[in-house]
Amino acid sequence: MGDEDWEAEIIKPHMSSYVPVFEKERYSSGANGDTFNRTPASSSEMDDGPSGRDHFMRSGFASGRSLGNRGYQDGNDSEASGSSRRGGRGGFRGRRGGFGLGSSNSEYEQDEGMQRAGGLFGSRRPTLSGAGNGDTYQSRSGSGSGRGGYKGLNEEVITGSGKNSWKSEAEGGESGDTQGPKVTYIPPPPPEDEDSIFAHYQTGINFDKYDTILVEVSGHDAPPAILTFEEANLCQTLNNNIAKAGYTKLTPVQKYSIPIILAGRDLMACAQTGSGKTAAFLLPILAHMMRDGITASRFKDLQEPECIIVAPTRELINQIYLEARKFSFGTCVRAVVIYGGTQLGHSIRQIVQGCNILCATPGRLMDIIGKEKIGLRQVKYLVLDEADRMMDMGFGPEMRKLISCPGMPSKEQRQTLMFSATFPEEIQKLAGEFLKSDYLFVAVGQVGGACRDVQQTILQVGQYSKREKLVEILRNIGDERTMVFVETKKKADFIATFLCQEKISTTSIHGDREQREREQALGDFRCGKCPVLVATSVAARGLDIENVQHVINFDLPSTIDEYVHRIGRTGRCGNTGRAISFFDPESDNHLAQPLVKVLSDAQQDVPAWLEEIAFSTYVPGFSGSARGNVFASVDTRKNYQGKNTLNTAGFSSSQAPNPVDDESWD
Numbered sequence: 026m027g028d029e030d031w032e033a034e035i036i037k038p039h040m041s042s043y044v045p046v047f048e049k050e051r052y053s054s055g056a057n058g059d060t061f062n063r064t065p066a067s068s069s070e071m072d073d074g075p076s077g078r079d080h081f082m083r084s085g086f087a088s089g090r091s092l093g094n095r096g097y098q099d100g101n102d103s104e105a106s107g108s109s110r111r112g113g114r115g116g117f118r119g120r121r122g123g124f125g126l127g128s129s130n131s132e133y134e135q136d137e138g139m140q141r142a143g144g145l146f147g148s149r150r151p152t153l154s155g156a157g158n159g160d161t162y163q164s165r166s167g168s169g170s171g172r173g174g175y176k177g178l179n180e181e182v183i184t185g186s187g188k189n190s191w192k193s194e195a196e197g198g199e200s201g202d203t204q205g206p207k208v209t210y211i212p213p214p215p216p217e218d219e220d221s222i223f224a225h226y227q228t229g230i231n232f233d234k235y236d237t238i239l240v241e242v243s244g245h246d247a248p249p250a251i252l253t254f255e256e257a258n259l260c261q262t263l264n265n266n267i268a269k270a271g272y273t274k275l276t277p278v279q280k281y282s283i284p285i286i287l288a289g290r291d292l293m294a295c296a297q298t299g300s301g302k303t304a305a306f307l308l309p310i311l312a313h314m315m316r317d318g319i320t321a322s323r324f325k326d327l328q329e330p331e332c333i334i335v336a337p338t339r340e341l342i343n344q345i346y347l348e349a350r351k352f353s354f355g356t357c358v359r360a361v362v363i364y365g366g367t368q369l370g371h372s373i374r375q376i377v378q379g380c381n382i383l384c385a386t387p388g389r390l391m392d393i394i395g396k397e398k399i400g401l402r403q404v405k406y407l408v409l410d411e412a413d414r415m416m417d418m419g420f421g422p423e424m425r426k427l428i429s430c431p432g433m434p435s436k437e438q439r440q441t442l443m444f445s446a447t448f449p450e451e452i453q454k455l456a457g458e459f460l461k462s463d464y465l466f467v468a469v470g471q472v473g474g475a476c477r478d479v480q481q482t483i484l485q486v487g488q489y490s491k492r493e494k495l496v497e498i499l500r501n502i503g504d505e506r507t508m509v510f511v512e513t514k515k516k517a518d519f520i521a522t523f524l525c526q527e528k529i530s531t532t533s534i535h536g537d538r539e540q541r542e543r544e545q546a547l548g549d550f551r552c553g554k555c556p557v558l559v560a561t562s563v564a565a566r567g568l569d570i571e572n573v574q575h576v577i578n579f580d581l582p583s584t585i586d587e588y589v590h591r592i593g594r595t596g597r598c599g600n601t602g603r604a605i606s607f608f609d610p611e612s613d614n615h616l617a618q619p620l621v622k623v624l625s626d627a628q629q630d631v632p633a634w635l636e637e638i639a640f641s642t643y644v645p646g647f648s649g650s651a652r653g654n655v656f657a658s659v660d661t662r663k664n665y666q667g668k669n670t671l672n673t674a675g676f677s678s679s680q681a682p683n684p685v686d687d688e689s690w691d
C-alpha cells in the first residue's frame with residue numbers, strides 16, 4: 026500500500042471494502058461505515074484523550090501536534106499531513122548521552138474510554154444519531170452528550186450534559202434508557218480450577234539481577250527489608266498460594282514494601298515495570314486481613330469492604346483482581362472486581378454476595394457508591410495502582426471525591442498505598458492529600474526509569490514510511506507476540522486493518538471498542554491467535570501478558586513516562602524483550618532529551634542523531650512540563666533526611682536514616 030493511499034483511506038475509509046477476515050464477524054455491522062467523513066465537533070472526538078484540553082495542553086509543548094494548526098487530519102493523526110520524506114533512519118552508534126534534563130512533555134495524555142460511543146468500524150450497538158453504524162463522530166461529539174455511562178478517562182462517568190458525575194449512572198447513564206443503549210455485557214466468570222487460577226509464566230534469566238538494583242527508602246523509621254518470604258511470617262495458606270504461584274524469591278519492591286505495609290505504614294513505591302508491584306501490596310494486605318481474623322462477608326445489600334484497589338483501566342483492574350483471587354485462594358477473603366463497559370447489575374450482583382477486597386475502576390466505583398451498594402466505613406486499605414495516573418488531571422478529581430465520600434476513613438485512619446513505575450514530582454506533591462505525612466517512599470532504581478531488560482531501539486522514521494517499516498519489522502519478527510502502540514483509536518483500527526491486509530494476524534484494543542471486543546482482543550493476543558496487538562495507551566500500563574517479546578511504538582507517546590510504561594509490556598519479571606520506536610522529527614523532537622536520558626540510564630545505545638536533536642533542543646534549566654521532571658527526584662519531600670540506600674540484597678550503601686521532625690511540602 027503506497028504512502029499516498031494513507032490520506033485517502035483516513036479521509037474516505039468507506040472506499041475501502043476490506044475487513045479482516047477474522048474480524049469480520051465482530052465488525053459485521055458497519056465495518057465500512059461512514060466513520061471518518063464527518064468533521065468532529067470537537068478535538069476530543071478524534072483523540073484518545075479526554076477532551077480538547079488534552080490537545081490544548083499538548084499543543085503547548087509538542088510542536089506539530091496542535092489540532093488548531095493542522096486541522097482534522099492532524100493532531101494525533103499526523104501521518105495524514107506533512108512531508109512524505111522517508112529514511113533518515115539513524116544508525117545505532119553507541120554513544121551514550123546524558124542530558125539529565127526534564128521532560129518537555131505534557132501529561133495530559135490519552136484518557137482512553139472517554140469517548141465510548143461505538144467502535145470505529147461501527148459496533149453492533151446502535152448509535153444515537155440515527156445515522157447508522159459507523160457514525161461514530163456524530164455520536165461521540167460534545168463530550169459524550171450522546172450517551173451517558175462510562176466515558177471518561179477510561180472509566181469516568183459523564184452525564185448526558187457532558188459533565189463528570191459519579192452519580193450519572195444512577196441517573197440514567199450507562200444503565201439508563203434515555204442516554205443510550207444499555208450496556209449488557211457480562212464478562213465471563215473467572216476460572217475456578219486451581220491450575221488456571223495459579224497459571225503463571227516463568228521468571229527470566231535476569232530475575233536474579235534485580236538484586237543488584239539500588240533501592241532508596243526515604244522517610245522516618247522504615248522497617249528493615251526482608252530477604253525471603255519466610256521472613257514475612259505470613260500464614261500457611263498464603264505461603265501455599267505463593268508457592269503455587271511459582272514465587273520462590275522476593276523481588277526488590279516486595280522486599281521493601283511488604284514489611285512497610287505489614288508495619289501499618291503508608292507507602293509510595295516506585296519500581297520498574299514488570300517487577301512484581303501487585304504482589305508487593307496484595308500479600309501484606311491479605312496477611313493483615315488474615316491476622317485480624319477477617320470473617321467471611323455475607324450476602325448483604327450494602328457491603329463494606331476492608332480494602333479498595335483502584336486502577337486506571339478495566340483490563341488492568343481485572344488482572345489485579347485475578348491476582349487477589351489467586352493469593353486469597355483457600356481463605357475466606359472474597360475479592361470482587363467491577364469496571365465500566367459491563368452491565369451495572371452484574372457488578373451489583375457480584376458485590377452483594379460479599380466483598381472484602383473491591384477492585385474497581387474509578388467511574389464504576391463511584392457509581393456503585395452512589396447506589397449505596399458499597400459503604401466505606403470499614404476501609405482500612407486504599408491502594409492506588411498506577412498511582413501517578415490516578416492522581417493526575419484525569420483521575421485526580423475522582424480520587425479526591427472518593428477520599429471525601431461520606432464514611433471514608435480519613436487518611437489517619439486508613440492505610441494508603443501507591444504504586445507505579447513512574448512518579449513525576451508534580452504528582453508526588455499531590456500525594457500529600459492522600460497519604461499520612463510520615464509515609465515512606467521506596468524507589469527501586471531510577472524513579473521513572475525504563476526496565477533494563479528491554480533492549481530499546483529508536484529509529485528515525487518519517488510518518489509516511491512508518492507502515493512500510495512496520496511491516497518489514499513484523500515480517501522479520503514472525504509469530505512472536507508484539508504490541509504496536511499508536512496514538513489514536515482510529516489509527517489503531519486502521520493499522521490493525523492494514524496489517525490484516527498484509528496477512529499479519531492482528532487485533533486491536535482501544536477505548537472505542539466495546540468491552541466485549543476489548544476482552545476478546547486481549548484473549549486472542551494472549552493465546553497467540555493474533556500475535557500482533559495494535560493498541561492505544563489504554564494498554565500501556567500494567568498489563569502483564571506472557572511472552573510479549575516486542576513492543577513497537579509506531580507513534581511515540583507524548584510523554585516519556587508513557588514511553589516507559591509502554592515498553593514495559595515486554596521484558597517482565599527478568600525476561601528480556603525488545604522495544605522499537607519510530608521517531609518522527611516532525612513531531613517527536615520534544616521527546617529527544619528525555620529519551621536520551623532514559624536510554625542512557627538503562628544502558629542502551631543512544632543514536633547520534635537523537636543526541637544531536639536533543640542537543641539542538643536543549644533548554645538549560647528546563648525542568649519539564651506539567652508532567653514533571655522525571656529525572657531529578659526520588660522523594661520530592663523537602664527537609665527530610667531519612668534516606669537509606671541499599672541494594673536489594675539488603676546491604677546498606679549509604680548513611681543510615683537521620684530523621685528530622687518535619688517533612689514539608691512545597
Ligand SMILES: Nc1ncnc2c1ncn2[C@@H]1O[C@H](COP(=O)(O)OP(=O)(O)OP(=O)(O)O)[C@@H](O)[C@H]1O
Pocket residue numbers: 225226228271272273274275276279296297298299300301302303304445446566567568569593597598
Ligand atoms: N516474586 C516473584 N516471583 C516470581 N514471579 C513474580 C514475583 N513477583 C511477581 N511475579 C510475576 O511477575 C509478573 C509481573 O508482576 P506485576 O504485574 O505485579 O508487575 P508490576 O511491577 O506491577 O508491573 P507494571 O509496572 O507493568 O504494572 C507477574 O506475572 C507476576 O506474577
